[in-house]
Amino acid sequence: MDALSETLRVVQLIGAIFINARFTAPWCYRSPAADSAAPLLEPGAERVVIFHLITEGDCFVQLGREPAVPLRAGDVVVFPEGHAHLMSSHPGLQPAGGGARLAAVLSRRPRQLSYGGGGATTRLVCGYLACDARLARLLLAGLDPLLRVNVRGSSAGAWLEASVRYALSEARSPRPGGPGVLAKLAEVLFIEVLRLHMQAQSAGQRGWLAGVRDRHVGAALAALHREPARAWTLEELARTAGSSRSVLAERFQFLVGSSPMQYLTQWRMLLASNLLKRSQTSMTRIAEAVGYQTDTAFSRAFRREFGVPPAAWRRNWAARDRMGVGSASQS
Numbered sequence: 001m002d003a004l005s006e007t008l009r010v011v012q013l014i015g016a017i018f019i020n021a022r023f024t025a026p027w028c029y030r031s032p033a034a035d036s037a038a039p040l041l042e043p044g045a046e047r048v049v050i051f052h053l054i055t056e057g058d059c060f061v062q063l064g065r066e067p068a069v070p071l072r073a074g075d076v077v078v079f080p081e082g083h084a085h086l087m088s089s090h091p092g093l094q095p096a097g098g099g100a101r102l103a104a105v106l107s108r109r110p111r112q113l114s115y116g117g118g119g120a121t122t123r124l125v126c127g128y129l130a131c132d133a134r135l136a137r138l139l140l141a142g143l144d145p146l147l148r149v150n151v152r153g154s155s156a157g158a159w160l161e162a163s164v165r166y167a168l169s170e171a172r173s174p175r176p177g178g179p180g181v182l183a184k185l186a187e188v189l190f191i192e193v194l195r196l197h198m199q200a201q202s203a204g205q206r207g208w209l210a211g212v213r214d215r216h217v218g219a220a221l222a223a224l225h226r227e228p229a230r231a232w233t234l235e236e237l238a239r240t241a242g243s244s245r246s247v248l249a250e251r252f253q254f255l256v257g258s259s260p261m262q263y264l265t266q267w268r269m270l271l272a273s274n275l276l277k278r279s280q281t282s283m284t285r286i287a288e289a290v291g292y293q294t295d296t297a298f299s300r301a302f303r304r305e306f307g308v309p310p311a312a313w314r315r316n317w318a319a320r321d322r323m324g325v326g327s328a329s330q331s
Contacts, residue, residue, distance in 0.1 A: 003212050003221035004198075008191060011135050011274050014042060015186035019105055019126040020112050020168050023059070025119030028093035031126075034082030038130075040103055044320055045130035049140070051078040051190060052087065053151075055165060057122035062086045063146055074152030074161065076193050080140040089122065125164060127186040134270050139194065141257060142207015149196045151189070157196065160189050211255040216243040220252060224264050228271055229291040232264060264291075269305040272298070276314040283310060 018041060023029065031037075031050065038048040052061075054075045060068040063083050068091035071077060079085060086095055096115065105113050131139075151157025167181045198213050211217040219241040224232065237260055238248040252260050268290040275286045287298035302310045 003218065003225045004194070004209075006222070006225035007135070007139070010271060011132065012278065013135075013187050013190075014045070014130040015127065015183050015190060016041070017125050017127040017164065017168070017182045017186045018111055021124050021126065022112075022114045023087075023089065023122045023124075024116035025089035025122075026093055027116035027122075028086060028088035028095040029115065030095035031085050031087060033084040034079065034128075036084075037128075041128050042130040046133040047082075047131055047136040049078065049080065049082065049129045049131075049136060049190070051076055051127050051129070051193070053125050053127065053161065053164065053189065055123045055125060055161065057120060059122045059124070060086075060088050060091050061146065062088070062091060066146075069146060069148065071148065072150070074150045074157070076149050076151055076189065078143075078147040078149075078190070078193060079145065080136075080143040080147060081145045083145055085146075087124075089116070089120070125168065127189065129187065129190045132270065132273065134266070134273075138208050138266075138270070140207075142205065142210060143197075147193070147197060149193045149200070151192060151196065154192070154196060156192050160185060160192060164189065206255050206257070208256055211252070214251065214255055216241045216248055217252050217255050219243075220248060220260060221256075221263075224260070224267060228264065228268050229289060231291065232261070234260060265301065266305070268292075269302060272302060272310065273306070273313070276310055277317050286310070 021029075031052075034048045034050050037050065038045050042048055054071050054073050054077075056073055058070065058072045060070055061077050062068040063079075063085050068086075068088070069077075088095070105111055151161060164182070164185050167185055194209060198209050201210055201213060212221055220237050220243075223237060223240045234245050234249060238245045241248055243251075249259060252258075252263070256263055258266070272286055272290045275281050275289065281289075283295050283298070287293075287295050290298070292298035292301065299309050299311075302313070306313055308316070
């Protein structure tokens, strides 16, 4: 199993499609930064990544003073760093929207937005993925502030786009389960965007996804994810990846931004935090599962990464969960 599949298998993601929008030209809408939108979308989430799927028509997206980027039907645009942005029928228009308008839209059932001057129609759906901040840094490292992928070029993307349209119509009906289907589709759509981006990456790009795609680094990542508790050495890992130690160490550092052994520690801590959140597994069993022979060694490593011992971290998370913070939103 590759590192991306293994990561998505063991680490919980929370996705949702939160707005079904219909704009008519001329129009311009300001989407707030992810940090300010997060309390409205997924209270308590450490990181929220917002994306838009254009289902009909075309439009433009703009970050700050950067040139506007044209979008067409089938495009998914993702903002890995969570920047505020403008969506518009033409560049240079004055925006509506923002946090107050978003709050008003989110209070409706179903969450629909219609806005504009009555001209050409553009339809889009807005979604998000909520996850651990460390997981977001891992998955999205090295990506541009604005990531655009057209899903109509893949069979999975075409199926997802049709499924999203169907689920949106179902969400307006009295039948149960519509919001839940949309949530799952948001997760799958986001993953498909990452997969398509990996396929389209050119040589010289850096980041975790580029590492997964690399022949030797990808094999090393897959091995570390497959057997995180193993007492890996650089020599053993290089042999597994079909590389020399020096080549693997250099290539891994260049693409992923850390040494293989540093990365292994980070991955173990991410796994441990996931087990602490989602299970009542004992500290001893968690320590063993992530490669530490004693509770003391595990606690020391966990505290270096999170600032508190694992038992205290689990109590803090449980207290937040009892207050309903971080639960999945309904579309």
